[in-house]
Amino acid sequence: MTDRALSPEMQEIWALFAQEGRENLSGAENALLQLEQDPSDTEQVKTLFRALHNFKGSARMMGLSVIESLAHRAEDLIALIRDEGVILQAAMVALLFSTLDRLRSMLDGAVAQHSDVEPSVAEDLILSLSQMIGGSKGMAQSGETSARTDGSSEPQTGAGALESNHESARTEMDAESAGAAGADAKVELQTATPIDDLNAFLRAAENVLGELHAAMDVLATGADDALVRVAPLVNALRATAERLGYARLVAMLADLLAELRREQPAQDAEAGLARLKKLELELFEELTRIQESSASDETTWSDIAWVFRHWNAERVFADLARVSTIVDQLSSPLSPEALSQRDALAEQATTHLRAVYHSCIFYHLDQAAHLTLALEDLYARVAQGELTFSPVLADLTRASVTALGSAIDGICEGLEPQGEELAGLVEQTKNFLYLQPDGSAHQVTRDLLSVLDLPHTFKEGMTPETIAQFSRALQAGEHFYTVLADLERDEKVDKAFFEWVHSEDIHLVTNITVYRHSRSLFNFLFSTTQSREQLLEALIRIDPKWQYFTLQVCTLKKDAAPQRDQSPEPLTRQALPSESGRDATLSTEVVDQLSVDQLSEQIGTLVASHTSLHRIVRRLGDSSLIETALQLLGETDGNGARAEYSGGTLAPMDRRCKRAKPGGRRDDKHTGANAGNDAHIAPPTSISSSGLVAVVRARIGATTRQTG
């Protein structure tokens, strides 16, 4: 743009901006020169801050975000010295001189072009300033601790701290780099905080995460320019990550940059936020991996992980509410256009569930964390088209969201979490794949039932363990039998039968009752190498009058397996024995070996898949992160509240956790067991969706009121 294109008003504004900008930078330089001579001069610190503050504010008004970002970082560093008692060191002075030089050339460039400069111009200094700020925060914290140790009731801040710390500042400067001052101090900075130092890198990453998090909060309120200043920080971090060889992180940061720079229509703001949230989570987890895989024992990441999880915990009810909304959206009849968004919605659900998972770690809710991981796995399968979203999954998710909300609510109020309920939901979620009328798990189950000549309804009772047991017995060439036992009427028979069915030669598969219409077919299914005659003998010993038992062999059908897409019509069975039981027709046919092999293979795949899911869930228990969480919680007060965070901005947990409204409890729950049905796996607890939303909204409202 040239002056000719500018209105007279704009020309006046640019001229004034240039003039005032140079004056501010000169003022800052003079103050810095004074401070180089006397770091305790608080008036000069104020002057320096004000000059950079004005410069930044004008750049912001002019829409020069890159210049604003660099000035802002410098201002942040000076704010630590002015407000938090951080000691002004030679390295800081040198870095600030470099920053002022750079800002001057950036100003000239912007004024000449009437536009912002390229982000790359400021990246290295933004990173150096961020590292310096990260390191200085730690110094401020330790300074605060020593002040308290010394017996003073209040931490020293501002001018007092600057003056009182003046001597130690000199000492530190001397110790770190004798004689380093002025231009030479730049060298000192580079050796004092080498770029490949993991802690320095992690601190810089923490700053980026912090800025991103704050920007996302602002963005959520509708401000569309919140992300502008984050991009240069991300870019700077990416450059360092690239040099350090963190390829995966580099790719993630590139994705994040692309997202930050994406032109986004207002109506897509929510989707944009969801993408950013996902990237934020991935970034954090990758940084955690980098830290965990490093040889260093003394990284600062555990503290950062705590902060990150604290962020998630702060908005956990919003995440739960979002999961609930997604479930509602997926459950409602979708238009053809909306159908195409199903995958994206499921993908969003995984992100929110992952955030909830980190919140659960924060609150030390192991079962809840297990549950979110297992649910996340299911939604990931939906997103990949591996699993069809169903009303059962919707119910299971809603029940889980309610239980998770109650558990977190409870722990905030100092209550013990209801582990059994969460454990039950974990179990249902893990077994979910085996119960759904789609996917390979269902087909394997169906094939098994066909081969074993069991009623189709028996699939409701199939669990991963049951299938594994079938597999083992099939491989071992055992025979399958069912027994219908009436054990209510004779305690002696009851006892003897249970001893027998749990004896070494009998391998109980399941003891659920299976019905056909209103008639009980059997309530014990087991495998054994024994013949039918041997079994009859044993049972007659238990029940000499043969009053209580009906025994039947499960026929392995030659042509039954594998059968695809059969109707769910139950297979015909022969009449059960008469009272004497002697006339039972028991035919044991040789199963088609090929079919069994095929079936075994399918079962193997299924069991492997289940094992994989278990591994994901077990990861929680194995993770050192949990130890970290425990360790950190060990440093907390009685309510599990960490008293403070070094940044000084985090509220104790007990203040965060406001009492939820009584309506938030699961008053309206009911169990859905169907009498007369053979479904013995408890269905997911039903809840009122509107009730849940009310709870979550109440909580969000409480949080907003508290923090607003």
Place this chain on the structure above:
Amino acid sequence: MSQKGIMLVDDSATMRLIIRNLLNSDPNLRVVESVENGKKAMEALATTQPDMIVLDLEMPEMDGLEFLRQARSKTSAKILVLSSIVPAGSPKAAQARSLGADAIISKPSGTVSFDLKQARGSELFTTIYRLLRLNTGTGVGS
């Protein structure tokens, strides 16, 4: 309708110029005084009674908070704090409010490139109109 008089208090000349031009573009508003710190604003109040004071916080000589302390009881003007260092909920924002600021908003970003009609819908104009009980339908460009 008579114009509402506004006093600008900001140590940045660029900021004063931009805000002045922006506000003067609205026929309902007129910048009647423009000074660079709280001390000069106190002096100006002896001769000028604006309807509104748009106040920066970070200034030399007398900063925004000190100005609020000294001036709040001496003027009936609405006081709008326009600053980039007072995010909602921050201690400084709370302090400014307790000292009698009627509203606190962030300095707009990229203002000079805004179309004025667009700027009129911005938080700055919305807040000024609300505090001065102006009808949003009366401005130019609306």
